[in-house]
Amino acid sequence: MIRIKMGIVRKTVIIVASMLAAIVLSLFLYSRFIILKDYIRLEEASAIKNIEQAKNIFDVRIDKIATSAEDYAIWDDTYFFMTNNNESYIDSNFNNATFDNLDINFYVLIDASKKIKYIFAYDLKDKTRIEAAKSFEESLLTEVGTSEQYQQSFKNQGVLLLDDRPAIVAIRPILKTNGEGPQNGTLVMGRYIDKSFENDFSLNAEYPVNFFNVNDPEVKLNLGDILNNFSKPDVILRNNIDIEYFSNNQLDAYYLIKGANGNPILLMRMALPRDLYLEGNTTTWQFIIILIATAVISCVLITISLRKIVLSRITKLSKEVVKIGKNHAGSSELELTSSMPRLGNDEVTDLAESINGMLADLRFEEQQLKDSEKKFKDLVELLPEIVIEVDKDKKITFANTIFFETLGYSKKDIKEGIYDKDVFAPVDLEKAEERMDKIIQGKKLGSIEHLIIKRDGTTFPALVSSQVKMDDKGNINGVRSILTDITERKIMQDAIEKLAYNDPLTNLPNRILFNDRLKFAMANAARHNKKFAFIVIDLDKFKEINDKYGHKTGDELLVFVGSRMENMLRKNDTIARFGGDEFILLLTEINDKEDAAIVAEKILGTFRE
Structure with a gap:
């Protein structure tokens, strides 16, 4: 018989475990191969958006230099300098601050004969003027010599290699x-794309950005x-943006920048954290x-339920019922007129037959319990305080009449379910539940x-005293509490405190409260580097x-x-009466003494009116 029962448990566990394992495996495959791919697609879309923003920032830098070049090129001072060599043009317009x-x-x-008339080279990092290399001048003249073709397609602006160094020109x-x-020469203005440019650009782009000269053998x-990828169809469709996964924590977005001649000249790389991927990976694993864990717990709970709640519990109850029935056997006063039907031939049947022998005893004992409970309730009803009993689920199982009269509930509400959250205000609920949990654990706590x-929805303060509630076997099954309304006590306490800190005539802060706020203002000013001021005001001719x-x-x-005066101040300022006709104003978080003077003048002006 026992083997058959355990066999059912084992079979049930195997079936449930197999189903849960299949579900777990299916969801695992779905999360790893479908959901995670969605995160990767979102990650790529975000990377493309960021590199496109970086491209726009780069274009803005080009436009900024182009605008500055246009301002200087289309200008009478520059135009006539090319003819008269006016030195004041150089002295007044070109210094370190200009660059x-x-x-x-x-x-x-550059004059009309393609010769350099004037050149100013500047190191932005060291803030000093430097000599331009001969190779730089030759490279520049070579590029300017073909500027006509740039003018049509690139508006005379873009990226050039000058002396093997990329520059925005x-x-x-x-x-x-x-x-x-007529044109009186050519003006060239530019910025090298060097390490300092990268650092400044990275700050604007909010991610690390590097630029590589594609003609550099080491870069190739x-x-x-990476460079070869830009000829692939998928990269072309993404507007010449290539995404490479550097590691699980970083991906690199590349954009190929073409020079003024239309050929690739720079490779822009933006290093991006793989936050979306990591979040998706973490989420799927969680x-x-x-x-x-849910599957394992479910299997364990099912096993425990079948063994303990269903079978072992029924067997135990059967033995206890038989024992109780034997103890009360032979009592004619407890004889019952009906019995439990016999269904099958198992533990449930044994339990039903045992119940037939103990029902009479239970009725007798139930009556005694009712009498005892009635005495308890009668005693509780005499108390002027609220009395409640709460089970381990925080559900109120008993309350006296004062509870219903004070809180506005009915006995029907108790039957439908009233919990501690319906009695304790939200601000106190967590503290109240922690306290009840400690009491249920056997700890003795004061009021x-x-x-x-x-x-x-209205509230009132109460002094709560609690102790454990036990069943007839001595097991803790809840908490019994007495709630004493202390509203009047609190009102008296507040009144006493108000008398201690406020002037009884004007209801303004007195010396004690003002000194406390002054100490706080001093500490706050020292901590946050703020300023404060106080103004002493007395009334002229008040004695008269x-x-x-x-x-x-x-x-x-x-x-x-x-x-x-109180209505004229900010909420964080204080006005106090120091006695007689003397008032003091405490102004916090002001910028300087002029602010205090403005407030004083405003007050005086009001009373002049």
């Missing part, structure tokens, strides 16, 4: 301020595969772990103040008013003045 403001490395003027014809000619060796909420019109009028004047 720092324009963020350029070189400024070159703007080339403009030198014209008069009104834009008329190290990044040759999902799988939770799923596996504590809690905020109680009524059914209509008192003598002439009486103290009642004088008191009314003090109340009026205090209220008027």
